Amino acid sequence: HPEFRTVPMVWYIPPLSPVVDAVSRDGHDGEDIGNLFGALEALRIPIEYLAGLFTAGETTIVEGVLRRLAAMRSYMRDINLGRETQPHIPESVGLTEEQMYSMYRLLALAKYEERYVIPTAYADAEPRSMEEPGCSLSFEGGPGMYESGPFGEASGRPVPVAVESFHALRHRQTSEGMAANETRPPRVNLLNWDGRGAPAGMFPGSEEPE
Numbered sequence: 001h002p003e004f005r006t007v008p009m010v011w012y013i014p015p016l017s018p019v020v021d022a023v024s025r026d027g028h029d030g031e032d033i034g035n036l037f038g039a040l041e042a043l044r045i046p047i048e049y050l051a052g053l054f055t056a057g058e059t060t061i062v063e064g065v066l067r068r069l070a071a072m073r074s075y076m077r078d079i080n081l082g083r084e085t086q087p088h089i090p091e092s093v094g095l096t097e098e099q100m101y102s103m104y105r106l107l108a109l110a111k112y113e114e115r116y117v118i119p120t121a122y123a124d125a126e127p128r129s130m131e132e133p134g135c136s137l138s139f140e141g142g143p144g145m146y147e148s149g150p151f152g153e154a155s156g157r158p159v160p161v162a163v164e165s166f167h168a169l170r171h172r173q174t175s176e177g178m179a180a181n182e183t184r185p186p187r188v189n190l191l192n193w194d195g196r197g198a199p200a201g202m203f204p205g206s207e208e209p210e
Contacts, residue, residue, distance in 0.1 A: 014050045014062050016069040019043060031077045033089055036070035068093045068103070076104050 016036075023039045024030035040047065040063060047066070051059045075089045075097075090100040106114065 014054055014065050014069075016066055016073065018046050019066060019070070020073075031074055033071055033074035033092070036074065037067065040066055040070065064093075068095065071095070072100055072104055072107075075100050 019036060019039050020030040022043060023035050028035045030036070047059050047062050048057075051057050051062045055061045071089050071093045075086065078085055085097060087097055090097050095103070
């Protein structure tokens with residue numbers, strides 16, 4: 001998606017498991033590079049099947065990938081068992097020992113930052129501009145601009161109103177004075193009342209006759 005500045009994050013790797021299982025099922029060492037290379041040459045049907053899935057039928061590419069995976073499997077087994085490494089194994093597939101270990105780390109040990117390419121933010125965009133909720137058409141006279149309404153300056157434009165403050169906002173916009181003052185107690189919103197006690201202003205006292 002170039003419009004989102006992202007790159008492909010998934011690479012399809014042909015599995016080596018069917019080849020290893022076929023070698024082990026016949027009683028041979030499934031980690032030996034010679035046995036694995038021989039199985040790759042003998043098992044043409046799995047390679048052709050994988051080539052049909054991943055490389056549009058090109059078997060040489062799939063075979064090359066499986067040979068590298070088989071070489072990595074045999075090379076890393078010697079390291080895990082504390083044996084001396086065999087440099088000829090990565091050389092047989094056109095890799096160095098450092099490249100072989102880097103491939104092993106990428107496929108088995110890589111963390112999130114190493115497996116995926118995290119798209120960075122656009123350098124010219126300021127952080128504040130990403131948070132502003134304004135409309136790109138909010139110019140004078142444009143569809144994003146609103147004139148004053150009949151009940152004051154702020155009554156003609158859309159204002160985010162919560163259910164709890166709807167009546168108080170309407171009263172403030174339609175009245176000439178303040179919503180609450182010394183002679184006028186504030187209104188009580190029953191939506192916020194938990195039913196306990198009597199909030200101030202719910203039951204105003206009766207005015208005494210002069």
